[in-house]
Amino acid sequence: MFSSLALTQVLPYLPLAQGDIDYGVDRRADPRLIGNVLREAGTSVVLTRAGLLAVPFGQCALVRQSAAHMRLATLPGAYVADALPHHPEVKAIYLGAYHGAQSQHVVALDVSDVVVDPVGGDDARRVDDAFDEADTAHDVHDSIFASAVARFDWVDLRGFAPRASAREIGQATTMLALSNWYAYQRHCPHCGYPVEQAMSGWAQRCTNAEDDFRVLFPRVEPAVIMTVVDAQDRLLIQHNRAWKNPLMYSVSAGFVEAGENLEHACRRETFEETGVRVGEVKYLGSQPWPYKISLMMGFKGQALNTDVHVDGEEVSDARWVTRDEYTELLVTGQIEVPGKATIARVMIEEWYGREI
Ligand SMILES: [Zn+2]
Numbered sequence: 398m399f400s401s402l403a404l405t406q407v408l409p410y411l412p413l414a415q416g417d418i419d420y421g422v423d424r425r426a427d428p429r430l431i432g433n434v435l436r437e438a439g440t441s442v443v444l445t446r447a448g449l450l451a452v453p454f455g456q457c458a459l460v461r462q463s464a465a466h467m468r469l470a471t472l473p474g475a476y477v478a479d480a481l482p483h484h485p486e487v488k489a490i491y492l493g494a495y496h497g498a499q500s501q502h503v504v505a506l507d508v509s510d511v512v513v514d515p516v517g518g519d520d521a522r523r524v525d526d527a528f529d530e531a532d533t534a535h536d537v538h539d540s541i542f543a544s545a546v547a548r549f550d551w552v553d554l555r556g557f558a559p560r561a562s563a564r565e566i567g568q569a570t571t572m573l574a575l576s577n578w579y580a581y582q583r584h585c586p587h588c589g590y591p592v593e594q595a596m597s598g599w600a601q602r603c604t605n606a607e608d609d610f611r612v613l614f615p616r617v618e619p620a621v622i623m624t625v626v627d628a629q630d631r632l633l634i635q636h637n638r639a640w641k642n643p644l645m646y647s648v649s650a651g652f653v654e655a656g657e658n659l660e661h662a663c664r665r666e667t668f669e670e671t672g673v674r675v676g677e678v679k680y681l682g683s684q685p686w687p688y689k690i691s692l693m694m695g696f697k698g699q700a701l702n703t704d705v706h707v708d709g710e711e712v713s714d715a716r717w718v719t720r721d722e723y724t725e726l727l728v729t730g731q732i733e734v735p736g737k738a739t740i741a742r743v744m745i746e747e748w749y750g751r752e753i
Contacts, residue, residue, distance in 0.1 A: 408682035408695065408747060412558050412738045415567035418493040418503065425597040431489045434502040435478035441501070442472040443492075443565075445572045447509045447580075448688075449551035460556035467560040469569065470549045472541070477506070480541045486510040487542050490575055490598030492568055505572035505598070507579060511542045554687065558738035573687035575599070578615045581689060587611060618691045621662045622650035624744045625675055627700045627717060632748050633673060634723075634732070635707070635715035646732040647741045649712075650693070663696050671715040672706030675699065681747065684740050693740045697748075720749060727753070 424430050434440050444451035451470040459465035481489060488507040494500045554573060558566050575598060582601065585592055590605035595612055603611040625633040625648070634646040651666035653659065660678040667675045675698035683694040707715050718726065726732045734753050735741040746752055 407679070407697070408740075408743055411682050411684040411695075411740055411743055413554075413566060413570045413686065413740075414682070414684040415563040415570070417564065418495060418567060420493040421491065425491060425599055427597070430597050431491050431504055432478055432481070434491065434494075435474040435481075435504060437474070437500075437502060439499050439501040440474040440504060442474050442477050442504050442506060443469040443568055443572065444472065444506045444508055444545060444549070445569075445576045446507070446511070446546060446551060448573065448577065449553060450557050450569050450573070451545065451549040452552050452557065454548060454550055457550035457552055459560060460552060463559070465560050467552070467557055468562070469565050470545075472506070472545060474504070476541055477504070484511070484542055486512075488576075488579055488594055488598060490572055492571055495564075503568055505568065505575075506542070507572065507576040508542050508546055509576060509580060511546055513543050513546045555736050555738050559736070570685050570687055574685055574690060575615065577687055577689040582613070582616070585611060585613065616690060617685075618689075619653040619659070620650060620686070620691045620693050621653060621659055621666065621696060622648060622693055622741060622744065623663045623667055623675070623678075623696045623698045624648050624681075624748050625667055625671075625673060625698045625700050626748065627703050629719070630748075631717040631719050632723065632745070633667075633671060633700065633705070633715060633717055634745075635671060635712050637711055638713050639711070642733060644731070644733040645735070646726075647735045647739075648744065650741070652691075659694060659696070663698050667698060670708055670712045672704060674701040676701045681744060682740070686740070695740050695744050697744075723749065 435442070452467055453470045456467050459467050481487060490505040490507065492503040492505050494502045554569055557569060561569070583592065584590065585603035585605065585608060588603060588605050588608045590603050590608065592601040592603055592613060595602040601613040603613065633648065635649060636646050649667045649670050651662065653662040663678050664675045667673050677699045679697045681695040681697055683692060686693040703717060705715050707713060727734070734745060
């Protein structure tokens with residue numbers, strides 16, 4: 398018999414689990430909240446579009462530099478407050494506040510549905526000028542969001558997270574998770590009517606009176622990921638067919654099935670993919686994974702056998718490695734490790750005993 402789950406969080410720091418912001422949950426129901434905080438001087442406005450994050454123009458190139466620092470681009474809150482009512486295609490989210498001498502609020506804009514003139518031209522590329530000149534209020538309303546799309550650089554969270562502050566990683570992760578959910582669910586799953594935003598961006602409301610304007614909350618898809626070790630503390634690493642990089646070796650992972658608990662999912666996935674049976678399962682930590690709407694929960698499993706039989710469909714290779722063998726594979730370039738934003742990287746480092 399095995400204890401079902403040891404609830405000791407081994408990994409206190411995970412790259413995408415950076416929640417020092419006060420969500421201000423009790424304020425979300427106020428429909429004026431976003432409009433009001435946008436007019437406060439300390440409010441910052443950050444943007445996401447189709448799974449990407451807005452960073453200042455020119456920062457895209459930093460993704461290739463490991464030591465570079467990246468930050469989220471921002472728009473002036475007062476301009477956004479004026480323009481938002483004219484642009485229902487822009488979805489605003491109240492991310493929360495940091496409390497110091499003065500509360501600093503953060504509002505995120507999902508501009509995925511903003512249509513940008515493919516020709517562009519000077520007007521679309523000069524968002525700063527739009528703020529300075531502001532010929533008429535109407536011109537600014539028409540251009541501010543489209544200009545932001547054209548003017549800022551847009552990067553993936555995997556490129557942003559290793560180079561950004563913990564606070565901004567947290568902001569980015571939350572807005573991506575909500576934006577991905579909006580893209581995924583545009584109609585009420587109960588009656589099929591279109592949905593609109595509710596609760597300052599944290600929920601949706603069905604527009605059908607006969608469905609009582611049902612409030613819908615974000616769906617989160619639970620997934621497990623496991624470092625599996627044997628009696629000699631060797632690690633089971635594997636390459637999945639879906640990974641484009643042929644040198645990428647990581648650990649077993651998969652979605653939790655209906656009616657299944659977490660430790661069962663760990664044992665089932667490992668056995669399906671590698672033929673290795675797992676006994677005791679220990680919780681390591683969790684982090685959101687906004688590709689699209691997952692929550693990754695990390696575990697360490699103790700193997701009961703060491704014979705490896707990969708399924709050949711999802712996994713093409715799996716093998717046991719000692720720390721010395723793992724080091725040798727890394728330094729000779731025979732394998733590569735998962736990216737720094739991933740929980741897999743931190744879990745492998747936990748086994749390895751130090752940063753890679
Ligand atoms: Zn409905």
